[in-house]
């Protein structure tokens with residue numbers, strides 16, 4: 001079972017309009033209300049790819065009910081912990097430019113945290129764990145580290161997809177997989193990354209520190225994968241990008257789905273880029289058939305490990 005944990009879920013209020021003017025009334029006719037948060041997106045795509053998954057994390061209020069009902073209707077298993085705070089609504093404006101407004105995370109108390117810890121303690125080496133999205137400040141960094149250390153000690157491979165100082169701090173727990181985009185990778189080293197070659201240099205550094213697989217996603221330019229035995233670059237299939245929100249999460253789902261099945265990082269990388277692109281080409285997250293149509297359009301190049 002692949003368990004995802006979204007500490008800060010959301011409803012993604014996604015709206016399309018030809019142009020958006022700040023400081024004025026903008027009217028829009030096309031709106032969508034998707035369940036969001038990175039771990040939830042990972043679970044939604046895993047479920048569509050036919051992989052057993054359970055979404056956990058903290059949820060609350062009428063928005064939390066909406067998210068849970070939506071996931072139930074899609075057949076995604078959930079095991080959330082209820083909070084007193086209302087789950088946030090994140091605004092995604094698709095106009096001449098893409099703009100996003102993400103709310104803060106919930107306040108988590110000791111009793112709620114203990115429920116999450118108990119769930120984590122029950123995972124075994126047959127499970128996978130994905131901690132994804134922003135991490136509420138009401139929980140200390142030390143506690144997040146302990147959570148990942150528990151996974152490591154129990155032989156549970158875990159993927160980490162967060163950003164900023166939290167990502168830097170938690171890398172010490174040596175995840176199985178991380179998937180920064182080029183900006184997040186640059187933030188880790190306080191540099192600007194523009195090319196796949198530059199991304200490879202810093203991804204190698206992370207692999208040398210003990211992380212097993214580092215995928216750096218680069219939007220329409222594709223992605224790179226660095227692991228102990230591989231340095232690969234992938235081009236993304238060409239297509240009309242409709243909504244890239246969740247493309248990175250879909251990439252994580254694609255990699256885990258394929259790797260958990262065949263244990264082959266090269267094939268998993270190819271499948272992951274197709275999964276990310278399939279989501280970029282649709283308003284919601286991708287379906288399995290979309291991914292399968294794109295897999296052979298992903299071109300993988302093997303580079304030297306020096």
Ligand SMILES: Nc1ncnc2c1ncn2[C@@H]1O[C@H](COP(=O)(O)OP(=O)(O)OP(=O)(O)O)[C@@H](O)[C@H]1O
Pocket residue numbers: 180181217218219220221222223236237238239241244245246247248249250251272273274275276277278280
């Ligand atoms: N314009 C695009 N055309 C084709 N594929 C795309 C495009 N944008 C994204 N993708 C696919 O999705 C993957 C992940 O995209 P990206 O690098 O934007 O992730 P991200 O920044 O983590 O996104 P998010 O946080 O919104 O999920 C890319 O590696 C690529 O496969």
Ligand SMILES: O=P(O)(O)OC[C@@]1(O)O[C@H](CO)[C@@H](O)[C@@H]1O
Pocket residue numbers: 008010012035036037038041090102132133134135245246247248249
């Ligand atoms: O505020 P965070 O937790 O960093 O990111 C949350 C979010 O932007 O990430 C997902 C896309 O990756 C969206 O579904 C969601 O709104």
